[in-house]
Amino acid sequence: MTDPDRLIAAAREAAAHAHAPYSRFAVGAALLLTDGSIVTGANFENASYGLSLCAETVATATANAAGRLNDIVAVGIVGGRIGHTDTDPIRPCGRCRQVLNEAAQMGGRDLAVHCSGLAGGEIETHRLSDLLPSAFGPANLGIGGHA
Numbered sequence: 121m122t123d124p125d126r127l128i129a130a131a132r133e134a135a136a137h138a139h140a141p142y143s144r145f146a147v148g149a150a151l152l153l154t155d156g157s158i159v160t161g162a163n164f165e166n167a168s169y170g171l172s173l174c175a176e177t178v179a180t181a182t183a184n185a186a187g188r189l190n191d192i193v194a195v196g197i198v199g200g201r202i203g204h205t206d207t208d209p210i211r212p213c214g215r216c217r218q219v220l221n222e223a224a225q226m227g228g229r230d231l232a233v234h235c236s237g238l239a240g241g242e243i244e245t246h247r248l249s250d251l252l253p254s255a256f257g258p259a260n261l262g263i264g265g266h267a
């Protein structure tokens with residue numbers, strides 16, 4: 121199985137654990153680390169809606185908690201309406217692009233971002249630097265590996 125296929129499959133598994141009773145929109149994210157291991161996250165909503173966390177943010181913080189923030193090389197993201205058969209690829213929201221950029225610049229590498237739908241569909245691949253051009257990040261503060 122290719123890395124994109126592995127990541128999208130792991131993201132789909134993670135999306136099954138989305139806590140999304142308000143939006144009824146499940147998102148899963150999977151991060152590929154330098155050693156081939158995968159860290160996942162799902163969106164985690166809150167009754168105080170604005171406190172909700174996106175899947176990519178949860179996954180990135182989980183990698184950081186394992187001491188692996190600098191080791192992320194690629195991301196897989198799926199999302200779609202619960203109970204539907206959505207196959208349109210989900211791209212990371214603006215805030216999550218900035219969160220992923222933190223990992224990218226700390227690790228000193230651009231990230232591959234693979235996007236697909238919750239129920240299947242094509243895998244669309246981007247570079248994070250294309251999704252968030254001219255990014256502000258740790259490099260501006262003289263910190264990290266400076267992607």
Ligand code: THU
Nearest residue numbers: 143145147163174175212213216
């Ligand atoms: N969501 C994510 O988890 N990631 C994104 O990149 C876009 C949106 C979540 C937030 C909310 O729980 C639900 O999808 C609907 O916006």
